[in-house]
Amino acid sequence: MCGIVGYVGGKTALPILVEGLKRLEYRGYDSAGVAFVDPGGIRVTKSKGRISVLEHQINCSEGATTGIAHTRWATHGAPNDVNAHPHVDAAGRFALVHNGIIENYAALRTYLSNQGVTFATETDTEVLVQLIAHIYDGDIERTVKRALREVRGTYGIAVIAADEPDTVVAARNGSPLLVGIGDGEYIIASDASAILSHTTHVIYLGDNEVVRVSPDSIRTTTLDDIPVTKDIEEIEWSLDQIELGGHEHFMMKEIFEQPDALRDCMRGRIVPEEGSVHLGGITDVARELTRAKRIIMTACGTAWHAALVGEYLFEDLARIPTEVEYASEFRYRNPIIEDGTVVLAISQSGETADTLAALNEAKERGALALGAVNVVGSSIARSTDAGVFLHVGPEIGVASTKAFSGQVAVLAMLACYVGRRRHMSQGGASEFLTALSRIPEQITTILEQDGACKAVAAANISRENWLYLGRGYQYPVALEGALKLKEISYIHAEGLPAAEMKHGPIALITDQMPVVFLATRGTQYDKIISNIEEVRTRGGRVIAIATEGDQQIERLAEWVINVPDTIESLQPLLTVIPLQLIAYHAALLRGCNVDKPRNLAKSVTVE
Ligand code: F6R
DSSP, X not given: OOEEEEEESSSOHHHHHHHHHHHHGGGOOSEEEEEEEETTEEEEEEEESOHHHHHHHXXXXXXXXXXEEEEEOOSSSOSSTTTSSOEEOTTXXXXXXXXXXXXXXXXXXXXXXXXXXXXXXXXXXXXXXXXXXXXXXXXXXXXXXHHHTTOOEEEEEEEEETTEXXXXXXXXXXXXXXXXXXXXXXXXXXXXXXXXXXXXXXXXXOTTEEEEEETTEEEEEETTOXXXXXXXXXXXXXXXXXXXTTOSOHHXXXXXXXXXXXXXXXXXXXXXXXXXXXXXXGGGGHHHHHTOSEEEEXXXXXXXXXXXXHHHHIIIIIOOOEEEEEHHHHTTSOOOOOTTEEEEEEESSSOOHHHHHHHHHHHHTTOEEEEEESSTTOHXXXXXXXXXXXOOOOOXXXXXXXXXXXXXXXHHHHHHHHHHHHTOOHHHHHHHHHHHHXXXXXXXXXXXXXXXXXXXXXXXXXXXXXXXXXXXXXXXXHHHHHHHHHXXXXXXXXXXXXXXXXXXXXXXXXXXXXXXXXEOSSTTHHHHHHHHHHHHHTTOEEEEEEETTOHHHHHHOSEEEEEOOOOGGGHXXXXXXXXXXXXHHHHHHTTOOXXXXXXXXXXXXXX
């Protein structure tokens, strides 16, 4: 998704801006650009394609100390040099970068055209910079506020003005922005990773807030000019967490980080021998949550799959009726929120537009709004009444891996926390938490089978369609396995509850169809075996994810990847690992760009 960087301070701005853009690359983009103030006015360079292309077109030793930069992910208008940001006004006195959408840009454009303003592009962003230029009154902060009061839509923006060369003004409404606070310098960014190599001290802008930074000052106000006192917060993530650390791809790094990521996620939160869970972020709402009559989990994509696991967990452990809703559907329905309804938004980035909107819709209707979010300071985290952070560290690979594990682990802890307060015995909770605490070491043994996962991918690499089948707790894992494969290898894959196969998809089965079965030992094991037989009878090629020591499966499946035994409700945390590895290797074998799959962005901040 689009990214913003801005710099003002004593250093040369361009290298800092370009480095910031590179740190944002993982979010997905198709063009990039920079603008800076020099004595002649505003200078802009922008180009379609990779940041390395842009880098070749600029002279990074150029002395400007104020500038803004952008990575664009086209939503309206083709990805080309003209539509790339920054945009400038007709006289080249102002430059602006923008994430979001100006909904009333057509009306503003007509107004400005009638005033004689000529436009170089069709973009909504150019309308905003032209409006700023048109009404400029000698003070860029005041002018930006006046302009934004005319705007309907969502935005994170950063603006520079030729006449005020030591100033950047930034504003937010619905699109994340933070300001990194250095020594005599400020770095504005849409994502903390862009500033981490310079500072870990930040302020997060809220909606309808405007910040003005100069080398020696920072001032935050509302759009109506009311001063806002901001807390300086500390980013917990370190630089090496957002670097490759010897791995070829972030996705592989993050798959292999899962044992440690889950240890971090659970650290200090569970005491297995006591059967107790401590979740500081929900202490204040513990009573309301415990008495909930209904839980609605809302999320998108992989987080939605984690929520499905959460639904099973909450109903099993806490005995609270639970539903899972696509955030994009929930927000536009007329959802019924009664007394006792708790809405839980699940999100890695905390910036997914649909999930944020669904959460806000639920809040408006009186629900207790909780979050299970990875990015501290993100919009969803800040909009909730309470919540639990995943603490799995930054996820840079576009395909979500360790965040899924973190989401399931948090939901497991949360379900046990509530369950224990309702009817779960201490012994039951203790057994559950003991199994949970063993998951990280068990994942390590699965990761040792990376070679076997690669062999499965290699043997089936020419197949264009795969099926993933699971039952109960393994059904969401089947969905997640299929999503991982399709999003990075571009192989078509479908995940289904195994029993549904007979209701149609079985017609697809031939000797050309790899079928991945989640076939671990559990209550539905015999039924899964029957499903495997059905596929074998029709010539399908069976890949089984099975429990260690299961000899029956060895006889039935062409390929078997073993996972250690654990209680059924926690099996998703183990069985998802081989599916992540198979998808990774399939993508590599097909020559795909694993960390930057086509058409995908890391965090979907527009609808
Ligand atoms: C798939 C993937 C996406 C995200 C979805 C929600 O690998 O990453 O499906 O899970 O866009 O993102 P978050 O969790 O940031 O809300």
